[in-house]
Amino acid sequence: MSTRLLLLVLYSLISLNLQTSHSTDTLKPHQNITDGLTLISSNKRFEFGFFSPGNGSSGGGRYLGIWYHNLPLTVVWVANRNNPVSESFGKLALNENGVLILYNRSLGTVWSTNNIPVAESSTPVLQLLDSGNLVVRDDKSNGTNFFWESFDFPTDTLLPNFKLGWKLDVGLHRLVRSWKSSDDPSEGEYSFSLDSPEVPQLVLRRGSQTLYRWGPFDGSSFSGSTMLTTNPLFQAIFVYNSVELYYKFEMLDDTILSRFVVSPLGLLEYYTWRVNSSKDWNRLITFNSDPCDSYVKCGWYGSCYSLSTCKCLSGFTPESPLDWGLFSYSGGCRRRHELKCSHRDGFVKYEGLKLPDNPIVWANYTDDECEAMCLKNCSCMAYANLNIYGNGSSRCVVWIGDLVDLKNFPNGGDQIYIRMAHTELQSIADAKRKRVTIKIVSVATVVGVLVLSIGTIWYISWLMREKRKDQIGRSSNAQQSGSFQYMEETQDEGFQLPLFDLETIFLACNNFSERNKIGQGGFGSVYKGELSNGQEIAVKRLLEKSIQGVEELKNEIILIAKLQHRNLVKLLGCCIEGDETMLVYEYLPNKSLNNFIYDKPTRKLLTWRKRYHIIKGVARGLLYLHQDSRLRIIHRDLKTSNILLDSELNPKISDFGIARIFGTDQIQEMTKRIIGTYGYMSPEYAMNGHYSVKSDVYSFGVIVLEILSGQKNWAFHHPDHDLNLLGHTWMLWNRRLPLEILDPTLVQEPSSGNQVIRCIQVSLLCVQQYPEDRPKMSTVYSMLSYEKMELPEPKEPGFCRESYTKKFDTSASDSSTLNEVTMTTLGGR
């Protein structure tokens, strides 16, 4: 009895001892790590050992690496990234010389560190540090003099305190390189590095091709991105001395784990994890998400604005004006006045820019000499005085040859002086003189007018006094100038539309990361955001610039914000700064109608009553826009994704009034710009650019049919014919089988058949080919509401044979992501 007990105690002691011995962070010479055993850093953050990437679907190759301890497998470093061990018989050993060797089953060497000279008396040990750095160091010293460290040979991840850059004394370049795929750690195509010790810039490459560039350093941040240095979560450090040149970041909050990763798809992403509270990694920033940063997007002397449009720097014009912006901007810009390279050339200052690529430092010139020396050299196109090494002394930085990869920053950015021909300088001076003259003239005019009107008012009041008429209202009204009265009137209304500043919106929307994007339309993209007070918002970032001035634009937005109706999405405010125009809406959790219908399981929620409720709500909202509101708004891009649903599935129309914001809306208008979506556009609008309230009626008809059938008009296809949803419905209508169009999930319930047929008939009336045949929204609403009202017989729909699926054959199978094909063309006449 007692011996058995003793044995049991002994056994448990041994296994306990074994377990604790595994939970160590060091490996001594002649010890081995075999598959299954790991080192764990003393703070229990990191773990080192063998793993299989992904979910084991990649053939089960074993890799030696470092990952976060006790988190879902997140690998931060891989030793043998290009040489997996085929089975779980890998063994890592440290020899007396401090060399790490990874053996396979037959004791062949799969991977090893290079032979480093180790001091005679020292005993090398391998240790996994709290920072995630795996080092070989002398057992007797605990300094930072490592014989070898994994931080020198990064894979795809930058951890806090990891130094991206150069060890100049030994010529080591530390850069990160993506995995091939999420379950294959071997070297992928994308790399992120701090390049060129002469002029350091951060660069993301695919192979040898530059994709994105952040730099050069200007003393406080990288020209082109403040996010890499100024950040609420981490402090970035840039060091350049005779021994090393590096960029690193230090966390300000110890309870947040974070890492930079270059993903297999070439995205530079920053992830965080809050210790003890996160359930998943949070992708906080994608640094190369701004299309504007795409390398040389705007060609020579073109500067990219935040909505990825390009403009030529002032003094430059598009190289080929006809193509400029149509397909791309790569043609770039050329000078308005060619350089002749004379001493009469000069420099013009440009501000708020990401500095161009290929800078050169002329180390031996002072700031004052810089301009003169650049002027002397005919290939020197620009200069700037920059604190490029971040150590306080500014340097003469010049650009030899034409300037590329510029980006505009509404706030911030850097200064650069660009060489200009004498004639250009003259025309700038002339323009300035003219402006001054105009100012003087206009000041004079204003003074003149003032004198005159004061005179007039005095004269009128003198007349009044003279006449001594009875003081009844009429005369005193006439006394006042109309414009004064008008101004007071508009002020009296006192409608305050909140203006958000750009920073708030960027912060709320996570910098407009792809993850926050919830929609895309003809006028721009929509992002979900959260204000600091917790309120959820939807932000529409308008793509193009309004042709109106900022004040007019604000007034227009205020007018639209005053449109309030229970079937319209509420506009909470706007943000107009620099080139950005953004509208801030209430956020609706159920998202848009297109997330409910169209083959989604959720459409079962949509009973007939719910669908009828939605159809009538949309009709009411549209009726208000067309007739009841003071503005008479034509929507122009009505579609299911623009109909949002609140928590009770009440429909709310979004995106209304945007056509007006661009200053183009009238009762009927012919437009060069067609903004609309395939499948919803009426024939007269799509073909001739004519739009009117009747084009919205057409779109409404399409939406009703989509709600009833659960099918997309443009993606509809039928084995028997080439008709689209409208054509198919028209055919069934003529065969007196309209109910066959219905969503099969609807048929099962005892729906009121007459009401359904009525809806189909109304929708067919709405999509008739000729606008004059279509009913107005007020009629449509009555038709839907009064069962007794006689309905006319519909005529053939417009666009019932357009087979949209053919046009998009490749994408049709691609499910829901591509269902919003918005057309924005320069068409018409």
Ligand SMILES: *[C@@H]1O[C@H](CO)[C@@H](O)[C@H](O)[C@H]1NC(C)=O
């Ligand atoms: C480690 O592996 C080496 C080579 O296989 C072997 O010589 C040595 O005895 C092993 N040591 C331990 C402690 O397993």
Ligand SMILES: *[C@@H]1O[C@H](CO)[C@@H](O)[C@H](O)[C@H]1NC(C)=O
């Ligand atoms: C494993 O991961 C791959 C991609 O990483 C995925 O395609 C596959 O469905 C996953 N398998 C399982 C069983 O989760």
Ligand SMILES: *[C@@H]1O[C@H](CO)[C@@H](O)[C@H](O)[C@H]1NC(C)=O
């Ligand atoms: C072990 O590695 C050696 C050398 O890399 C190789 O020749 C041998 O085939 C490998 N053995 C196994 C079992 O993978």
Ligand SMILES: *[C@@H]1O[C@H](CO)[C@@H](O)[C@H](O)[C@H]1NC(C)=O
């Ligand atoms: C590291 O060195 C310091 C002083 O040099 C000493 O106080 C400390 O105990 C050492 N730590 C270890 C783990 O040896």
Ligand SMILES: *[C@@H]1O[C@H](CO)[C@@H](O)[C@H](O)[C@H]1NC(C)=O
């Ligand atoms: C700044 O760094 C550069 C490059 O290492 C060096 O040449 C220069 O002397 C440094 N200046 C100062 C003031 O330290």
Ligand SMILES: *[C@@H]1O[C@H](CO)[C@@H](O)[C@H](O)[C@H]1NC(C)=O
């Ligand atoms: C996380 O939880 C563990 C165990 O409950 C605790 O010891 C540790 O202090 C917590 N860490 C933080 C940062 O809250």
Ligand SMILES: *[C@@H]1O[C@H](CO)[C@@H](O)[C@H](O)[C@H]1NC(C)=O
């Ligand atoms: C400055 O450097 C340039 C080359 O970078 C060289 O041609 C020139 O002679 C130098 N001038 C002085 C004063 O050292």
Ligand SMILES: *[C@@H]1O[C@H](CO)[C@@H](O)[C@H](O)[C@H]1NC(C)=O
């Ligand atoms: C202009 O400067 C560049 C860069 O320092 C140099 O390569 C080139 O030879 C210079 N050209 C002239 C004409 O001095």
